[in-house]
Amino acid sequence: MNWNGLLGGALALALCADAVAAEKADLILTHGRIITMDSKDSVVQAVAVTGGRIIAAGTDRQIRALATKGTQVIDLGGRAATPGLIDPHAHVAEGGTAELYAVVLNDAHSIRDIVGRVGARVKDLKPGEWLTGSGWDEGKLDGKMPSAADLDKVSPDNPVFLLHTTGHYAVVNSAALKLAGITAQTPSPTAGTIDKDAVGQPTGVLREDAAMALVRHLMPELSVEQIEAGILHEFEVLHSEGITAIKDPAIGPRDWEAYRALLAAGSLTERVCVLWAAGATLETARQALAQLDNAPHAPKALGDGRLVSCGAKIFMDGSGGARTAWMSQDWNKGWEGHDEGNHGYPTTDPETYRTMARMFHEKGYQIGTHAIGDKAVDWVVDTYVALEKQDPAKGLRHTIIHANLVTPHALDQMALLQRDWQSGYPEAQAEFLWWIGDNYAGNYGPERAPHVVPLKSFLTRHIEWGGGSDFPVTPVAARYGIWASVERETLKGTYGKQPFGTKEAVDIHAALRSYTSWAAPLLFLENETGSLEKGKRADIAVWDRDPYKVKPEQLKDMKCLMTLLDGEVVYRVEGGPEASRQK
Numbered sequence: 001m002n003w004n005g006l007l008g009g010a011l012a013l014a015l016c017a018d019a020v021a022a023e024k025a026d027l028i029l030t031h032g033r034i035i036t037m038d039s040k041d042s043v044v045q046a047v048a049v050t051g052g053r054i055i056a057a058g059t060d061r062q063i064r065a066l067a068t069k070g071t072q073v074i075d076l077g078g079r080a081a082t083p084g085l086i087d088p089h090a091h092v093a094e095g096g097t098a099e100l101y102a103v104v105l106n107d108a109h110s111i112r113d114i115v116g117r118v119g120a121r122v123k124d125l126k127p128g129e130w131l132t133g134s135g136w137d138e139g140k141l142d143g144k145m146p147s148a149a150d151l152d153k154v155s156p157d158n159p160v161f162l163l164h165t166t167g168h169y170a171v172v173n174s175a176a177l178k179l180a181g182i183t184a185q186t187p188s189p190t191a192g193t194i195d196k197d198a199v200g201q202p203t204g205v206l207r208e209d210a211a212m213a214l215v216r217h218l219m220p221e222l223s224v225e226q227i228e229a230g231i232l233h234e235f236e237v238l239h240s241e242g243i244t245a246i247k248d249p250a251i252g253p254r255d256w257e258a259y260r261a262l263l264a265a266g267s268l269t270e271r272v273c274v275l276w277a278a279g280a281t282l283e284t285a286r287q288a289l290a291q292l293d294n295a296p297h298a299p300k301a302l303g304d305g306r307l308v309s310c311g312a313k314i315f316m317d318g319s320g321g322a323r324t325a326w327m328s329q330d331w332n333k334g335w336e337g338h339d340e341g342n343h344g345y346p347t348t349d350p351e352t353y354r355t356m357a358r359m360f361h362e363k364g365y366q367i368g369t370h371a372i373g374d375k376a377v378d379w380v381v382d383t384y385v386a387l388e389k390q391d392p393a394k395g396l397r398h399t400i401i402h403a404n405l406v407t408p409h410a411l412d413q414m415a416l417l418q419r420d421w422q423s424g425y426p427e428a429q430a431e432f433l434w435w436i437g438d439n440y441a442g443n444y445g446p447e448r449a450p451h452v453v454p455l456k457s458f459l460t461r462h463i464e465w466g467g468g469s470d471f472p473v474t475p476v477a478a479r480y481g482i483w484a485s486v487e488r489e490t491l492k493g494t495y496g497k498q499p500f501g502t503k504e505a506v507d508i509h510a511a512l513r514s515y516t517s518w519a520a521p522l523l524f525l526e527n528e529t530g531s532l533e534k535g536k537r538a539d540i541a542v543w544d545r546d547p548y549k550v551k552p553e554q555l556k557d558m559k560c561l562m563t564l565l566d567g568e569v570v571y572r573v574e575g576g577p578e579a580s581r582q583k
């Protein structure tokens with residue numbers, strides 16, 4: 001692991017309690033097993049905090065020596081603590097508002113169930129009012145897709161839009177199709193698909209933004225206040241899962257306004273880095289660029305390390321769930337079946353993508369590109385290498401979001417990008433394998449599935465990666481992704497318990513890095529968070545069990561007992577550790 005090489009400056013801050021003996025602590029955490037995630041993967045008993053930053057990590061005796069009258073003491077009682085976890089890919093504004101204002105379908109287990117939930121909500125709507133929902137996944141519905149006809153039964157008049165859990169496709173009812181003017185004669189747009197049945201009628205399923213946009217532009221937008229409420233709602237979930245920093249990818253001006261308002265009100269109790277949605281055209285990219293130019297340039301942050309305008313998000317392809325991701329070979333269907341002639345497609349014209357990427361690179365902004373299929377990943381890493389060769393810029397930390405199927409060529413390019421330019425980091429969600437893994441496995445098929453989310457290949461080549469949930473695609477709790485990095489099981493086991501195999505599994509040490517010290521630089525926060533060592537912020541999660549000691553299958557059930565941000569308690573479970581004052 002070439003961590004030191006990459007971020008030597010930050011880690012030159014050594015662990016040494018004695019050297020700071022003169023400093024007094026505001027807060028100490030003692031009697032724990034504190035996993036620091038420093039370069040040596042040290043586990044210490046105690047840490048001391050002053051002004052929200054760690055001033056020392058070491059033994060109980062060393063740290064107790066820094067406490068004086070009035071110092072707050074948290075006795076961990078032998079429990080484990082980690083750095084506050086980081087999710088480098090969580091749509092917090094979008095997912096939080098969906099949980100508050102839309103019908104949540106993540107746990108729907110049949111089409112009947114979906115129709116029932118929609119029907120129950122439609123009753124309260126005014127004539128013509130929209131109903132939105134999100135989170136369904138046909139992998140949890142015995143492989144069947146809901147249709148307009150299903151929804152028409154309970155909502156003949158109110159338009160309904162139900163987004164798939166991946167966010168890459170949706171099902172709408174006939175009222176929505178009618179409002180959008182979608183008929184049997186409407187052709188699929190470029191980079192999108194209007195599904196049609198055997199007699200050529202639209203089924204209600206719309207794949208990718210280009211197709212969903214035909215309906216979406218008719219739907220009412222959320223207000224800034226609603227977005228603020230959604231973010232705050234999700235912050236509570238994040239705190240309860242020990243997560244203290246997130247990257248919210250693909251935001252728009254209203255989301256930014258909401259984050260800024262929360263910061264101004266003193267309510268931004270997570271570190272947030274945002275990527276601006278750059279769309280699929282030069283015009284939309286220019287708009288994102290203008291927004292970036294209006295904010296402090298990363299790594300500069302607003303609000304003392306709380307809010308960072310990191311860069312831009314571009315989509316290269318579609319989804320592994322909808323079989324729209326851009327692949328070198330045809331998709332499978334139902335594991336061994338063959339989806340003849342379908343190897344997905346780029347959702348941004350590849351040459352336009354290159355031009356867009358250059359616009360952001362030249363100005364020194366981070367680019368996060370969504371790339372799932374092997375063709376898409378190749379195109380993105382080749383673009384990043386070409387940009388660096390033409391216009392070398394160290395430290396922009398361009399990322400490959402998802403990086404599900406990665407060729408040996410792309411692995412080489414990622415390693416090169418990281419070594420020479422601090423760029424080319426995969427942000428890979430192992431949690432996909434579990435939560436949407438049954439649908440995924442069926443689409444990738446037996447030959448490709450073992451290579452999906454290739455964490456071990458990353459590790460072998462010294463490629464650092466960020467984990468993440470892609471919430472609301474999968475649940476936001478990082479423990480699921482940490483567990484899935486190690487265990488690679490699917491939710492239902494439709495194609496066996498481990499259709500993705502274990503060859504690409506990693507151990508807990510690497511898995512935890514991808515949610516801490518490897519994730520922090522992807523948010524430009526490596527001097528602030530991601531490890532518990534001198535100079536870093538006291539962003540800390542306390543757990544009911546020690547992730548380094550429990551059996552891997554237990555990682556999924558870890559319970560967070562307490563979360564601190566800048567040394568302040570932002571979450572504490574009933575009966576969890578308590579702070580007392582030194583007398």
Ligand SMILES: [Zn+2]
Nearest residue numbers: 089091249470
């Ligand atoms: Zn996403």
